[in-house]
Every structure is written in C-alpha cells, then in structure tokens.
C-alpha cells in the first residue's frame with residue numbers, strides 16, 4: 001500500500017503555469033482512502049466483523065490495558081528520567097491504550113517532558129464508532145473528546161496529532177503494519193503489540209512486522225502484549241528480544257513482557273539520505289515567511305528556545321504576505337509517499353490552523369470549476385477515486401456548485417467544503433507566541449563556531465549565536481550557505497477586486513485557471529483577492545515583473561465567468577512577489593548536507609557500485625526549509641513538524657520516502673546515479 005516515488009503530476013495549484021505538464025495517466029491501484037473498520041457492538045463492547053474479535057470488553061478493557069500494556073512496559077517508571085518518551089503500538093483500534101497512557105502520563109510525568117505515541121492501524125474505526133466504543137470510560141472523557149475532535153478520516157498515511165499544548169503527540173499510521181512501519185523513522189522506548197489475536201489477524205504478527213519493530217527499537221526498549229502465542233515469542237526472540245511470561249488479566253492466564261537486547265543490524269538501503277544526528281540547544285530561524293514561522297512554532301512547541309530573524313519590517317511580509325492565502329489539498333492520483341504526504345499535510349493544517357481560530361483560518365470551502373469536458377472527466381475521477389472522503393471532496397452539478405459558491409455559475413465543480421483561506425498576519429501572531437521575533441534583522445552571513453553558529457548582520461557584527469540554525473529565507477537562502485541545488489523563481493501577482501455585481505456574494509473560494517476569494521479585509525477596505533500570475537524569472541534577479549498582471553488575472557476570470565462585467569485593470573491595485581521553487585516542484589527540507597563527504601563517499605554510485613556506503617554527513621546544526629513553491633500555506637505546517645522532529649531526534653511525522661524526496665541532496669544523488677546509466 002505504501003510505495004515510494006515521485007509525484008507524477010498534481011491536479012491543483014494556485015498560479016497559472018504554462019510549463020508544468022499535468023499528467024493524469026497514472027492508474028490508481030490503491031485509493032488513499034481506507035475503508036473504515038466494520039464494527040458491531042455487543043452491548044457496549046465493540047467487535048470487528050472482519051476479524052470476529054472484540055477490541056476490548058466494555059467493563060474491563062481499561063483495567064486490562066493498564067495491566068497488560070502500561071504495566072508491561074513499566075509505566076510510569078518508563079518516563080521517569082526521559083524528557084521525550086516514545087511508545088509505539090501495533091493496532092490502534094479505538095485508542096484505549098493511548099488514552100490510558102496519556103491519562104497516566106498526565107498524572108505522573110515531570111513538567112517539561114513530552115509523550116510521543118505512534119500507532120499503526122490498517123482498518124481505522126469511523127469517528128462515530130470510536131466515540132461509541134470509548135463512551136463507557138467516563139474517567140477518560142476529557143481526553144476522549146480531544147481524541148475524537150482530532151481523529152483523522154480514514155486516509156492512508158501518517159497523521160500527527162497534538163494534545164495538551166503539544167506535550168502529548170499521537171502519530172497515527174493508517175496502512176498495513178509492515179509497510180507503514182517500514183516508512184517510519186523513530187527510536188522507540190516501548191512497544192504495545194495489540195493487534196487482533198495472531199490466529200485471526202496473522203498479518204499483524206508476521207516476521208516483516210517484527211523486523212521493523214527491531215529496527216525501530218531503542219537499545220533496551222520494552223515490549224508488552226496480551227498474547228503469549230509461541231509463534232510470536234519465537235519471532236521476537238529471533239529479532240533480538242528477550243521474552244518472559246507475566247500473569248495475565250482476568251481469565252487470561254498469561255501476558256507477554258519483553259526487553260530488546262539490540263541494537264538491530266538492519267542496513268539502511270539509502271544511507272545518502274540518512275538523517276543528521278539530533279542536536280539540543282538554542283535555535284535561530286532565518287526568514288519570517290510561512291516556512292520560518294511554522295518551523296519556529298514547531299520547534300518552540302517542543303520546548304526549544306527559538307529566535308526568529310526577519311529582514312523586513314514585519315514577519316509574513318514577502319511571498320507569505322498576501323492578505324489571504326488559499327489552501328486546498330494537492331490531489332495527485334499517483335498514490336506514492338509524496339502524494340500521501342500532501343494529503344496528510346492538508347488534513348494536518350485543518351487541525352493546526354483550525355486550532356488557532358477564525359482570525360487565522362476561514363474554512364469557507366473551495367469550488368473548483370470544471371470548465372471543459374476534460375476537466376469534468378478528471379474531476380469525476382478524483383471524486384470517484386476517494387482521494388479524500390466524500391465529506392471533503394464532492395462533484396457538484398452546476399446548480400449545486402452555484403449554491404455552494406453563493407453566485408451564479410453554469411458549470412459543474414469539485415467542492416472542497418473544509419478548504420479555505422489562511423490569514424497570514426493573524427497566523428504569524430499565533431505562530432510566534434513562544435518565539436522571540438527580531439524584525440529588521442537581516443542575516444548576511446553565518447559563521448561556524450565550536451558547537452554552533454554565529455549570525456552576522458550586513459556590517460559583519462554578530463547578532464545572534466545558536467547551536468541550531470534553520471534557513472528559511474526563500475531565494476535568499478542561497479546567499480547564506482553553499483547549497484547542492486539551484487532554485488527556480490516564479491514571479492506572481494494578485495489583484496484586489498472591489499466587490500461588484502456577480503461576485504459580491506461569493507462565499508467560497510472559486511478556482512478556475514486562477515482563483516477568486518470571497519471579499520476580505522484589504523488595506524482598510526473590502527476586496528476579493530484575484531490570483532495569480534505565474535512567470536518564470538531569474539532567481540538572481542527575481543523582480544522583473546510584467547506590467548499586465550491585473551489584465552491577465554481579469555482575463556482568466558472573464559473566461560471562467562463570461563457573464564461578468566469586469567472593471568478596468570488600470571483602476572486596480574495588486575501585490576507582486578516571487579515564489580522560490582525547485583526543478584521537481586517539491587520542497588527542500590532537512591539538514592544541509594556536507595557535500596565534500598558526499599563527493600568522497602558516494603563516488604561509487606557513479607559506477608553503479610552497490611556499496612556498502614557510509615551514512616550521510618551534514619553541516620552540524622544547519623538546516624533548511626524552503627522551495628515551497630506555490631503551496632507554502634498547504635505544506636509548511638507538516639513540513640515544519642518534520643523539521644522540528646529531525647532537529648530533536650523525535651519520531652518523524654513523514655514517511656521516509658517522502659523525507660528522501662524533500663532531501664536537499666536529492667538532485668545531486670539523482671544526477672550521480674543517472675551518470676551511472
């Protein structure tokens with residue numbers, strides 16, 4: 001189900017680009033959208049029809065979870081001396097083990113510590129069944145209701161959820177266990193093996209799953225399970241676990257406790273993309289656009305001390321400074337890790353921006369017009385493919401599309417009712433509540449010192465010093481450090497349209513070969529944001545914008561809605577900026593590679609040599625997050641979580657194949673491998 005690769009071509013975007021060919025040919029062999037588990041209830045006890053087994057018994061499930069799993073891994077002592085405790089589980093089910101763990105952790109963990117739970121589930125319960133299954137546990141009610149609110153739809157991939165102001169993290173891996181775990185990067189302190197019984201659900205207990213468990217285990221990781229089946233014990237022993245039987249719960253005589261004797265000897269198949277070592281200490285982020293803002297916020301949420309340096313008078317000023325940013329999912333029928341990550345990024349931002357309230361996130365919905373037969377066919381395919389659940393993506397006929405948009409329309413559309421508008425200034429205020437922001441602080445150079453970096457202003461004076469530096473300065477990042485890739489620059493301009501007949505009542509974002517927002521506050525008045533031009537410019541001199549942007553934006557609108565009487569473009573104001581992008585249209589994320597080490601260590605790739613190769617090396621403490629192209633507000637929140645996790649050595653919220661696809665050295669590696677023929 002989880003397969004690696006590069007996205008063959010997105011359907012959606014926020015600028016009119018002529019140079020990107022949109023390919024729709026990739027067949028969808030696996031929908032992103034998993035079928036929710038079929039569940040019946042025996043009284044209050046939930047039972048999975050596919051496995052003929054109960055998730056737990058409604059009267060004893062919580063006590064059993066505490067005995068078998070929390071007791072089995074030695075909680076709460078497990079987290080007594082750890083700032084970050086990582087627990088992973090096979091079989092999320094209704095989440096009772098997670099809730100029991102969170103409940104105990106809340107009552108016993110030291111201030112300033114964090115709990116990270118990762119849980120794999122191949123057959124996610126629907127939200128309604130989850131709520132019903134958890135209803136008996138009244139003592140957990142506040143935690144249960146937070147879980148139900150955050151619970152993602154059954155879409156395959158990684159879903160990072162956050163509770164208790166970020167101190168408790170739950171990453172749900174929706175997908176088949178071995179494949180999902182193979183995509184995970186984490187160092188797990190304790191495991192709960194809680195799939196349905198091995199004779200009913202052998203997939204969950206197979207050798208490939210155990211091999212991944214061993215790969216992911218920290219030395220001396222603990223493991224607990226309700227089953228003592230001989231086959232399970234033998235597999236665990238074969239993968240380096242010492243196992244023992246402990247008294248079981250209720251009628252079950254025994255349960256399993258186990259200690260990893262690792263480390264496991266698995267070989268990394270792509271050592272050139274191995275992550276950098278984690279680093280503690282202060283963080284300096286350079287650039288206060290959506291990339292830097294979200295990176296700073298994610299790092300501060302992990303308890304890091306963060307200073308954000310922005311050259312302009314304010315944050316959210318350059319490409320990220322439009323009055324409103326349109327955010328819709330990037331849907332791609334390719335079905336690979338990058339495509340799944342972009343869908344997960346969308347679901348993540350709904351939680352992240354949504355949690356910051358209506359000043360930041362306005363889920364007004366998006367109505368994407370399907371203007372010709374080809375677009376209609378593609379739209380129908382996307383809706384039918386279940387790339388998102390039906391309540392997130394619907395095909396509407398013209399009448400329903402008009403009702404959703406609030407204005408007259410004569411063509412069918414895709415409707416994304418949960419998508420909408422992010423408001424950058426309000427977002428910046430929320431993202432920096434725990435961050436020291438230094439405005440008008442241009443960083444001209446970085447100097448490596450023992451154990452960190454100094455940040456120098458244009459006069460050469462030291463303005464800051466930090467163990468970790470995150471470069472998020474868009475195109476200007478290239479001036480701060482040598483980078484193993486070249487940026488591309490795409491200029492764009494939005495036009496502010498005062499409300500007029502035919503669009504004044506627009507209540508959703510209208511997408512066509514451009515976009516039109518409902519009226520928002522712009523420069524003290526109300527205006528619709530009409531966007532956006534998309535022009536190739538030089539990254540070294542990206543300001544050569546064309547003067548006809550308003551006319552071009554209006555032309556696109558006029559083509560989509562020919563009945564409108566459009567204003568004179570010369571009367572309209574707008575805003576021009578530049579998007580930093582890359583040749584493969586994917587973001588750049590992660591540690592900055594030490595390219596001398598790459599050249600010396602991976603030269604054999606040129607000759608097609610199979611290795612072994614050493615792990616990648618990085619400039620210590622130097623990271624990058626940029627190249628967000630035309631979709632920064634979609635991808636930045638999830639990419640920032642991944643960056644923060646990488647800096648701190650915590651479980652990654654992205655699949656390994658996706659991290660590889662965003663790796664700063666990917667172009668270099670690709671080029672070297674290509675030269676091997």
Ligand SMILES: Cc1cc2nc3c(=O)[nH]c(=O)nc-3n(C[C@H](O)[C@H](O)[C@H](O)COP(=O)(O)OP(=O)(O)OC[C@H]3O[C@@H](n4cnc5c(N)ncnc54)[C@H](O)[C@@H]3O)c2cc1C
Pocket residue numbers: 014286287288289290291292309310311312315316317318319320321322324325326327441442443444472473474476477491492493494531532533575576577578579580625626627628629630631632633634
């Ligand atoms: C016209 C237009 C419309 C768009 N519409 C949308 C949309 O609707 N939805 C969407 O998701 N995306 C949209 N985008 C794309 C989106 O704006 C970008 O993906 C996003 O803003 C990139 O964020 P960033 O933080 O990487 O870059 P930026 O926002 O450009 O931030 C980089 C920051 O770094 C600062 N900086 C640079 N050098 C230094 C230095 N040396 N020291 C300190 N600070 C420095 C800059 O001042 C700047 O504030 C649009 C882009 C354009 C141009």
